[in-house]
Amino acid sequence: MKQLMLGNKAVARGLYEAGCTIASSYPGTPSTEITEEVAKFEEIYAEWAPNEKVAMEAAIGASIGGARSFCAMKHVGLNVAADPLFTASYTGVNGGMLIAVADDPGMHSSQNEQDSRHYAEAAKLMMLEPSDSAECLQFTKDAFELSERFDLPVLLRLSTRISHSQSIVDTGERQDVPLREYKKNPQKYVMMPGNAKGRHVAVEERQRAIKAYAENCPYNRVEMGDRKLGIITGGVAYQYAKEAFPQASFLKLGISYPLPEQLLRDFAAEVETLYVVEELDPFIENHCRALGLEVKGKEEFTLLYEYSQTYLRERIAGEKPEYLTLDENIPVRPPVMCPGCPHRGLFYTLHKLGVTVFGDIGCYTLGAAPPLQAMDTTVCMGASISGLHGFNKARGSESAKNSVAVIGDSTFMHSGVTGLINITYNKGISTVIVLDNSITGMTGHQQNPTTGLTLKNEPTYMVSIEKMCEGAGVRRIRVVDPNELYELKKIITEELAADEPSVIITRRPCVLLKKVKKNPPFHVDRARCVSCKMCLGIGCPAISMKEGKAQIDATLCVGCDLCQRLCKPGAIKKHDED
């Protein structure tokens, strides 16, 4: 049946049709919806793991156990999972295994713009790269056959415009694949040096086999057109290039690694001018150059951000687009914390206290933006706690009394607790604030080990943040509602002063959760408003100045009452107050 389907959903459909039975992932934009969609199939066991490394190891275990298994992550998640990735290349698989990794060129929702194709080459694994939803479905389905045929986990590289674009797919039936027999095989699965030496030989033999396969497979396609212009490309860049130059000759690569050397040479010999069009790094280009092929690439195109058909027309043909411009200064509209966001009270307090804040990955990274500007660093998942420890070891105990780490509940489970153990073990005295909003927020509300629900929304054991901190050796653990500004400030001040590690858990659920009751919008009594702009200091998008007085946008306000707490003249009123 023909359907309009998100790339991520098409991957999930491919998993279903391929008879995959186990999926374990950690959410990360733009990969998240794959696993959310997988969870809707009763035939597939699907879970959120605490982090990508655990997810990949679960998928490896399931594969060894004979199942067709899957894990998904964003590009930076693959860094976390790199350890198992490289050795799973040695062990190979039993049941087929697929790893989806979604890159984010343009950094729509990421902290860097790394190119995951390098992992395929470094780990010596096959990587498929679809160009639309139909290929997402087909490549996913086929990947399991390839995985089992060549005895390797297969990588599926997606990017934001593939993951988050809907295009037409034709769905098929599910193939039921029986669980393969598990046979104890330490030479293959116990990677101690003696065995790993043998497996490395197998990996290099496999390299020859997959390179030969890439030369003649259905995923790499030559589309001969005008021979004056030849373009080698893949992924979404193929769509941009094909739209810009429909008459040109194309070598469309559906396998990003290994690259088909003979096919590249043959195609190069057929065309006059040859371009390599790929977003981010010159991965295909470098391979072409190593083969001695004359190609144009990154000397013409940027290493940064996303491409488009217009950009390629301009760079290759010198065609400039025609468009209107307004002679007007249009203010930017950066993302902000939502009205009623439980993080707002905390960042307002940290801003007022003027402390150094080591930040982490989540909605609360927005605490770095004006007017709160209460963040000094953000590196990667978990780096708030471990980074703060290093910072304070470098700068001494006075620094520890004037700095905090902030980390969300899901990020704390992901890789925060190890940093906390480093603090207690190594006699640090840093103060850590865990922002427990009862959900994984930024990626769109995924359950995590602290929420008491599984990916499939089944009630489960709820991991206690307090008890984990206790177990790590923290004696000073405080819990506070971040909207109770007075109490919050008092607790932070006390814990900063303490000569031992402390954890403050700011607990208030994400306002976007359905179970959180929204109150009717507040309003401003203009007669009472003294235009002090205290309420603007919390950076709530619902509050602005109109004709010299504060005003609350009734369509945005959820009645959280944070602004009312700051309004000394009492001008901010509940809906039923005059």
Next chain:
Amino acid sequence: MNTTNIMIVGVGGQGTLLASRILGSVTLQSGLDVKVSEVHGMSQRGGSVVTYVKYGEKVLSPVIDKGEADYIVSFELLEAARWVPYLKMGGKLITNTQQIDPMPVITGAAEYPKGLVEKIKAKGVDILAFDALSPALQAGNAKAVNVVLMGVLSTMLGFDKSLWTDAVKALVPEKLRQLNLEAFELGVKAAG
């Protein structure tokens, strides 16, 4: 390979995703090739958001670049002004006149520009500017601005009206169906 290119722009949280999915469904049901490119993640949090819908015999690139949009449907006035350069020469701009201050305006670092509709008109842009919030509130919910705007757009693209109402029915939760169908009708009327 001519495609019709439509951008749906607004402020994160205004429901641009649903609007693009309604439009995507209409084009699919009419037998055309279509791509809908969405925004998820951080940029959704009250930031400037854009989704692209492209349809025709064959659609390749999922994105729309400067000078390529046949239609821009904007949920907010400042966003309409922001995306004007993406309009094709002779393209049509449909915008809600609702104003939502971005954070730099709230903090006083910038001003919300005045007279935007007139300034856009002065550039020769074919613009339909109207208050889409009132009909949404009339239908029963401020969040129905997205469906009001799809009602307006439906009068310009030449697809059967039943395709639109079927798409609305299929894509909104059952308890909000009647409200949204009413919002759609009010949008059709607003188009004149």
